[in-house]
Amino acid sequence: MKKILLIIFCNLCIASAFAQDKCGAQMLKESIIARHPAFAAELDRIQAAQSVQLTALKKAKLYGAAEKTTSTGTVPIIFHIVLNAAQIAQLGGIEGIQERADSQIAVLNRDYNAGNGDAYLIPAAFKPVYGNVGITFGLARLTPSGGCTSGFEIDTTTAPGFDYNGTAGSQQGFSNAKYSITGGADIWDSSTYLNVWVINPTSPSGILGLTVPLSYIGGASGFTSAEEGVILNYGSFGVKSPNVQYFLNGAAGGRTLTHEIGHFFEIWHTWGDDNGACPWDPTGKDDGIADTPPEGNSHSGSYNMPLPTVTDNCSDSASGIMYMNFMDYPDDPYALLFTQEQALQMQSNIISGGESYSLTTHPAVLAGQGCPNLAVANMSTINTFSISPNPTNGPVHINIGNDGQSQKITVINVLGQVVKTIIPSANVSIYTIDMDGMQKGLYFVQCYFKNGMVSGKIILQ
Ligand SMILES: [Zn+2]
Known part of the structure; x- marks a missing residue:
């Protein structure tokens, strides 16, 4: 018994050692409100509308099927690699980047289609709510002007990285990485491509990813569609293989982008980014999802197997919190599932009539007919x-x-x-x-x- 307690205690030690935010979602929300106070009320309206949308879908009996009921087309992803020469070398140059892009897409297709082989590790209490999102992804093969691409473009910089605060666009959320005038890469049409900027975030340096979803665009937020998409730390891009490759601790399994694309399709952290409040507290918001248990704050780090039950100040049942959810902060090997209701929320945004439906309607961009199996669009002007x-x-x-x-x-x-x-x-x-x-x-x-x-x-x- 002592040994078990010690192990659990150590799990918590590891968790607290990585208490720094891995994802910039809460930071982004707070910084938008600091700059544009009217966004707070707008965000409440956005989340209330999403709740209504989800309830309607449940009533339509989509919920419970655990499988998607509407087939969708594949979402084209373009990776904008905005790094300096040393960082590109850390990724293994062009060939290494191609390998990372390919392995990253494979992870997304696995995790978003209930195909992750490690799902057997999900604790028994949560297995019944394991969801299948049913969204597929592919590398873009055509550029906006009809040229050929391998699904990534490299914009070689001389800077060591990008700060959270910028001078271009919204001036937040690493915005300088999204504009060529500030050394970044301009967005590709966000109604056709899901844009991912692979960068080195220098301040704060611990951020693995940050997403500007469509619901944040326009209105009081200060964001335009030029910044819609995902910022991904280059140390969490793709899957590690072989072991010599550069990756940040706990982020070598490609699950950072699984998490961030969850935000892109409008689902939130399991604990609700509400500073420890529980759903029944006056300020407690949780995540608006019924089949993720109430949770006080994020849980990160590594765990022993079989995965232990972990409770926190908001736990309301013996099964504890769902720290192994993709929308919590565990290290990649311990992130195992979206729930059925999270899946439904994401599906609602990608099916016909949903805000991201247009992303699924460009098969030609994915097919790249006439393109050779190469053609990296390179923006380097050095060589x-x-x-x-x-x-x-x-x-x-x-x-x-x-x-x-x-x-x-x-x-x-x-x-x-x-x-x-x-x-x-x-x-x-x-x-x-x-x-x-x-x-x-x-x-x-x-x-x-x-x-x-x-x-x-x-x-x-
Ligand atoms: Zn997040």
Whole structure:
């Protein structure tokens, strides 16, 4: 018994050691109200309206099915990677970023479709409310102008990161990362793409993610649609594999974005961001969700297995709080479920008539018909290269410039197949490729520099 008590005590120790907010949701809410006091009443109206919406859906008997009843299209995600050269290198360069983007999408599709293999770890008391959100995600393959993309764009900065307070747009919520004029990346049409900015938050530095949902746009908040979407700490982007990769403690499983997209679809922290109040307190708001138990404050850190029962000042049953919910703060391995009612709330925003329905109506953006399996849209202006002659009937000279920093040059056909690879030598800037005898048509050249990849086209006549 002593041992068990000690283990539980240690769990709480770990939890308190990570008491700092992982997610900026409460900070954002409070900073908007500080700047725009009228937003407090507006937020109450937003949450009341969502409650009414949820009640109506329950009455429509959608609730209880635990499965989505309306099929939705896939949501295109674009990752705006706004990092400096050292941070891009920490992610493994272009190839590492592609791996992270791919693994991140896989996690989302698993967690949002009741497909997470670790769901068996959910305590027995909560298994009956395990929900299937039924939303699928994919990497965007077309840019807003119809060009090809691999689902991320890299905007190489020289800055170490971004502060919560900015000078552009709303001037809060790391807004400078969302505008090119302040060294960030401009949003892609938020009615087509779910925008995720992958950055290094420098102040406060512990933030793993922060989301501006559609309900915050316009009105008294000071936010415009130019900032709708998710800020993601680059140390919690994707899934760790192999072990040498850079990740922040507890955030190597891709679940930060699972949590943040929950906010994007208008669900909130399980404890309600109400500073410890319980639902029955005068100021207690909790999360407005019936099948997540009342909870005082966030719970974070790691836990022993099987997961222990944890109670806090708001617990109203022997089963305790649902700290393993995606909308609480556990380390990634202990975040296991959305509930059925959380799923219903999110579904209500993505089905026909919902605020985010338009995101599901762009299959062409996901298909990227005609795009090779490559084409990273790169915004780096630090490195350039030239191709001549172009068009060509055989020989092509690729000049990577005097700095000789390119690490790899590849030529790829329209099917995405690599047809030539060159590993540049030190102090050599011009490389000649002979394409004589190859099938005529369009080819893509990718030059991998230390701080990013730049692509170009060759026309073989
Ligand atoms: Zn959050």
